[in-house]
Every structure is written in C-alpha cells, then in structure tokens.
Amino acid sequence: MVNAPPAVDLVDLRKSFGDVVVLDGLTMRVPSGGVHALLGQNGAGKTTTVRILATLTRPDSGSARVAGHDVVRERRQVRRVISLAGQHAALDDGQTGLENLIMLARLAGLSGPAARARAAALLERFDLADAAGRQAVTYSGGMRRRLDLAASLVGAPSVIFLDEPTTGLDPRSRQGLWEVIGELAGAGVTVLLTTQYLEEADRLADRIMVLHHGGLVADGTAAELKGHFGAQRLELTWRDEASFAEAARRLGDRTTHREPARLALSVATDGSAPQVRGLLDEIDPDRHGVVRFTVREATLDDVFLTLTGRPVSPPREVTNV
Amino acid sequence: MSELAIRPTQAMVMVGRCVRLSRRNIDAMLTSLLLPVILMLLFVYLFGGAIDTGSAYVTYVVPGVLLLCAGFGAAGTAISVTTDLTNGMIERLRTMDVGATSILAGHVVASVARNSVSTVLVLGVAVAIGFRPAVEPLRWLAAAGVLLMFLLAVSWLSAAFGLLARTPEAASGYTFLVMFLPYPSSAFVPVETMPDWLRGFAENQPVTPVIESLRGLLLDTPVGSAPAHAAAWCLGLLAVAVVLSGLLFRRRVA
Numbered sequence: 001m002v003n004a005p006p007a008v009d010l011v012d013l014r015k016s017f018g019d020v021v022v023l024d025g026l027t028m029r030v031p032s033g034g035v036h037a038l039l040g041q042n043g044a045g046k047t048t049t050v051r052i053l054a055t056l057t058r059p060d061s062g063s064a065r066v067a068g069h070d071v072v073r074e075r076r077q078v079r080r081v082i083s084l085a086g087q088h089a090a091l092d093d094g095q096t097g098l099e100n101l102i103m104l105a106r107l108a109g110l111s112g113p114a115a116r117a118r119a120a121a122l123l124e125r126f127d128l129a130d131a132a133g134r135q136a137v138t139y140s141g142g143m144r145r146r147l148d149l150a151a152s153l154v155g156a157p158s159v160i161f162l163d164e165p166t167t168g169l170d171p172r173s174r175q176g177l178w179e180v181i182g183e184l185a186g187a188g189v190t191v192l193l194t195t196q197y198l199e200e201a202d203r204l205a206d207r208i209m210v211l212h213h214g215g216l217v218a219d220g221t222a223a224e225l226k227g228h229f230g231a232q233r234l235e236l237t238w239r240d241e242a243s244f245a246e247a248a249r250r251l252g253d254r255t256t257h258r259e260p261a262r263l264a265l266s267v268a269t270d271g272s273a274p275q276v277r278g279l280l281d282e283i284d285p286d287r288h289g290v291v292r293f294t295v296r297e298a299t300l301d302d303v304f305l306t307l308t309g310r311p312v313s314p315p316r317e318v319t320n321v
Numbered sequence: 322m323s324e325l326a327i328r329p330t331q332a333m334v335m336v337g338r339c340v341r342l343s344r345r346n347i348d349a350m351l352t353s354l355l356l357p358v359i360l361m362l363l364f365v366y367l368f369g370g371a372i373d374t375g376s377a378y379v380t381y382v383v384p385g386v387l388l389l390c391a392g393f394g395a396a397g398t399a400i401s402v403t404t405d406l407t408n409g410m411i412e413r414l415r416t417m418d419v420g421a422t423s424i425l426a427g428h429v430v431a432s433v434a435r436n437s438v439s440t441v442l443v444l445g446v447a448v449a450i451g452f453r454p455a456v457e458p459l460r461w462l463a464a465a466g467v468l469l470m471f472l473l474a475v476s477w478l479s480a481a482f483g484l485l486a487r488t489p490e491a492a493s494g495y496t497f498l499v500m501f502l503p504y505p506s507s508a509f510v511p512v513e514t515m516p517d518w519l520r521g522f523a524e525n526q527p528v529t530p531v532i533e534s535l536r537g538l539l540l541d542t543p544v545g546s547a548p549a550h551a552a553a554w555c556l557g558l559l560a561v562a563v564v565l566s567g568l569l570f571r572r573r574v575a
C-alpha cells in the first residue's frame with residue numbers, strides 16, 4: 001500500500017488511574033503491515049496502551065490514531081478495522097466453541113452460511129475441531145485461549161491487537177499461533193502484540209518496542225537493539241570470591257553483567273582474538289584468577305535488562321536505532 | 322453488509338444468543354419457574370384461608386403471582402448483563418461495534434421469552450388448583466398485552482440495574498426492588514385492609530393498575546381506567562429504563 005496511514009500513531013499519550021501514572025507522554029508509531037511487539041515489565045502499561053487503541057479506555061490527553069482514525073472521535077471507524085484478543089479470554093461459557101464463533105462472525109457482518117464456514121475453518125486452524133460441539137465451560141485454559149484468539153479473527157481486520165497471545169499455550173499451540181500470525185502479516189495485516197517472552201519477540205516481530213516508565217525506551221529490530229545495547233560480551237568465570245571481588249573492583253563501570261553466584265563477570269568485546277587476548281591479559285595479568293571464558297552473543301534479555309534495570313530519569317531519550 | 326442492514330441482524334443474533342444461554346442455565350431456569358409456582362401454592366394453601374377477598378383466594382392471587390414471577394425473571398436479566406460486563410464479553414462486542422441497543426435488547430427479549438414460559442406454567446398450575454378464568458379470547462389477548470408491557474418494562478429496568486452493579490451478586494441485590502414491588506399492592510390482599518400510609522402507596526404504585534387490569538380482564542369484571550393507567554406506567558418505566566440504560570452503558574463502556 002502506498003501512503004497508507006500508520007497502523008498506530010500515538011503522540012504524547014497520557015493516562016493515569018487515580019495517582020498511578022501509567023502512560024506519561026507515550027509517543028509511538030507503528031507503520032502499516034508487519035508484526036510489532038510491545039515489551040515491558042508487569043504493570044508497564046502494555047494492556048492500557050492496547051485498550052486505548054481498541055477504543056475501550058479513553059486517554060487523558062494526547063492523540064491516538066489507528067489506521068488514520070482518532071480512537072476517541074472516530075471510534076466507529078476504528079472499530080471497523082481492528083480486532084482485539086485481550087489478556088483475558090472473553091467468551092460465553094454456555095455456548096459451544098462453534099456457537100461462540102458463529103455468533104461473533106454473524107455480528108461481524110458475515111451471512112449465516114459464511115459465518116458457519118468461517119467458524120469451522122478457524123476451529124480447524126486452532127486445533128479445536130474435536131471440541132467444537134462442547135460448551136466453552138468445559139475447555140482447558142489453553143483451549144479457551146485458542147478459542148479467544150480464533151474469535152478475534154472472525155472478521156477481516158486490518159489491524160490486530162493481541163495482548164499476551166501465547167501466555168498459557170503449550171509449545172505446540174504457540175508454534176501454531178506463530179504460524180497464524182506469520183500468515184496474517186503475509187496477507188498485509190498489521191499485528192501489534194504484547195509479550196513477556198523475549199524469544200517470541202525475537203522470532204516473530206519485525207520491530208520491537210520497549211515500554212518503561214510510561215514511555216518507549218527502545219524501538220527497532222531485534223538485531224538493531226542487540227547491536228546497540230549489548231553486541232557481544234566476554235564472560236569470565238573466577239577461581240574464588242576473592243579474585244572475583246578484586247576483578248569487579250578493578251573493572252568498575254566496565255562490567256556489563258555480574259553474577260556473584262557463578263563468580264562470573266562480563267565485559268564488552270568485539271569477539272576478535274587479539275582483543276579477547278588483550279582483555280584477558282589486562283584483567284588477569286597473573287593468569288591465575290580466570291578459570292573459564294566465554295564469548296556470548298547479546299540476547300534480547302540483555303537488552304531488556306539494560307533498558308529496564310536502568311533508572312530512567314528525564315529527559316528520557318528514545319533510542320531510535 | 323451495509324450499516325443499515327447490520328444493526329437488525331446484530332440484534333437478532335444477540336437475542337438468539339441470550340435465549341440459548343437462558344435455556345442452558347438450568348439452575349436459573351428452574352428457580353425462575355418453580356419459585357413462583359411454590360409461592361402460589363404457599364399463598365393459596367397457607368395464607369389463603371385467612372385472607373378474605375370475597376372470592377376463592379386462588380382466583381384473587383393469580384395476577385399477583387404472575388407479577389412476582391416477572392420480578393424473579395427480571396432478576397436474571399440484571400445478573401446476565403453484569404456477567405457480560407465483568408467477563409469482558411461486552412468489551413469484545415464493543416470493539417466489534419455491536420450497538421448498546423442490540424446488546425441490551427438481546428437480554429431483554431430473552432427475559433420476556435423466559436417469563437412468558439413461566440407465566441404459562443403458573444397459569445397451568447393455577448387452573449389445576451381451581452383457578453377459573455373467563456373464556457373470552459379478546460380479553461385474554463388484552464391481558465397478555467398488559468402483562469407483556471409490564472415484562473418489557475421490568476426487564477429493561479433490570480438490564481439498567483445490571484449496568485449499575487459491579488458484581489453479579491450486587492446485580493441480584495438491586496432487583497430486590499422489582500421483586501418486592503408486588504407485595505405492597507393489591508396483589509395479595511385488598512388495599513382496603515392496609516394502614517392509610519401504606520394504602521396511599523399501594524394505590525399509586527405501578528403494580529396495582531397492572532394487577533387490577535389482569536384481574537378484571539381474566540375474570541371478566543369491569544376494569545375501568547386500570548388498563549390505561551397500567552399502560553402509562555409501563556411505557557413510562559420503559560422509557561426511563563431505556564434512557565437510563567443508555568446513559569449507564571456509556572458510563573461503563575467507552
């Protein structure tokens with residue numbers, strides 16, 4: 001699509017619940033198309049952001065647009081293009097899986113036969129065909145989750161919000177959902193998902209945004225974030241506590257990771273042999289303290305820790321890498 | 322589907338959903354069916370002997386039991402609406418742009434349907450224990466009309482209570498009001514037997530004209546202006562309930 005408005009465009013968004021400031025001037029833009037992951041600790045405001053985008057919560061101030069429509073003033077237009085699978089499944093316990101989906105497909109505007117066909121196809125896709133005729137109250141937690149995800153796909157949304165979609169799914173179902181998300185993105189749908197699993201964001205998302213203290217502290221591809229925040233590190237394991245403490249003292253600020261339980265310290269490296277040899281000579285001149293060394297690739301966990309472990313003091317810098 | 326065509330479809334789908342859920346909720350169904358019947362037996366055989374209404378007590382009490390029955394049925398409506406609010410269903414429907422009216426109408430129509438079934442059951446048992454109504458189709462039709470208006474009004478009022486409550490338990494508490502209203506009326510004892518202050522209330526509250534209309538129409542006695550009063554009350558309450566629920570809906574769901 002040429003000149004499609006961004007799928008999500010948030011400018012200086014603020015939202016508080018009583019004294020709790022959740023979003024503190026959040027500015028965030030998600031281009032049309034692709035899979036985008038919103039990361040953040042518990043209580044960071046991921047669900048609040050998604051609910052504002054899905055027209056369920058009103059922001060206190062700032063602007064929020066979805067596919068070019070304002071979420072407050074043009075709620076109906078927004079609702080016509082979005083769909084949401086919330087953090088908690090919203091289903092009728094007293095209806096069967098099939099009935100739930102047919103109902104929602106009819107509400108989304110499909111004719112009776114089309115709704116039945118769509119419902120059956122979705123049940124198949126989410127591995128629920130065998131349970132289609134059972135009331136949802138009899139479903140296991142993972143089955144409910146899958147039915148809820150299927151329910152969010154009954155219409156033909158162009159922007160989909162998935163709030164922790166894989167929480168509670170077994171590895172096989174998670175894999176299945178990843179495939180579905182990939183297919184949606186392939187069909188031009190914009191997917192914005194929140195997740196606690198960094199591996200998932202790494203695997204799935206074209207772009208990762210990290211929400212912290214009410215604003216974005218990072219925004220980029222997984223590779224960019226890793227490159228920018230962690231790159232590679234040389235992890236050194238020490239012989240005993242004394243040598244560990246001595247090295248920690250000597251390295252001071254240069255230590256990027258410290259794990260006293262394993263007597264391990266890390267410093268940044270580019271991974272080349274001369275540099276690693278130089279570092280070893282410098283840090284352990286007596287060749288006595290270090291018992292092992294490992295060069296590790298930075299993971300998103302490293303990035304996440306670096307970002308959220310760091311106290312954010314104003315003015316906050318968004319790292320656009 | 323076009324904007325105009327989808328609203329009625331959505332309302333129909335919501336009605337179908339609520340009727341299906343009502344049918345599956347066996348416990349609630351049994352309570353709303355059995356309780357009125359048990360109450361009727363209680364009134365007729367326990368209190369009936371001591372209450373002098375100038376005719377067989379069962380004949381006097383049937384309209385009142387029908388309205389009690391409506392009260393119980395309506396309580397279910399409030400609980401279902403609150404449940405939809407608390408389990409996220411209404412939020413899902415809102416993100417799909419299903420209108421408030423469709424959502425509430427689904428619950429209200431299901432409630433009226435449930436109540437119609439229990440009304441027929443109560444009438445059947447009443448006839449079995451000696452209730453002998455007039456046999457004139459037009460009067461029956463008129464009685465059914467009055468009862469339907471009342472059912473519609475209390476059901477929609479209960480839906481509004483459901484939007485007010487934070488938990489399903491609280492919702493069922495609110496409907497106490499609707500369930501209690503038939504007692505201080507001419508439903509179970511003639512108002513002449515009440516102390517003045519209570520009598521003033523009983524004569525001027527909505528249930529009394531509804532009861533008087535039903536009694537007159539079913540027993541083929543003069544009804545006077547009762548049906549007109551009943552209609553005014555029911556339509557007035559319905560209007561209030563519709564407006565109130567619209568406001569409450571907007572307050573609870575963006």
Ligand SMILES: Nc1ncnc2c1ncn2[C@@H]1O[C@H](COP(=O)(O)OP(=O)(O)OP(=O)(O)O)[C@@H](O)[C@H]1O
Nearest residue numbers: 017020022040041042043044045046047048049087
């Ligand atoms: N309706 C509400 N009333 C009061 N406080 C709320 C409400 N909704 C959210 N909050 C608060 O806002 C903060 C952010 O909540 P939110 O659910 O957006 O976090 P989250 O990032 O989705 O967390 P999690 O990973 O646990 O799902 C929390 O402190 C929460 O307690």
Ligand SMILES: [Mg+2]
Nearest residue numbers: 046047048087
């Ligand atoms: Mg959340």
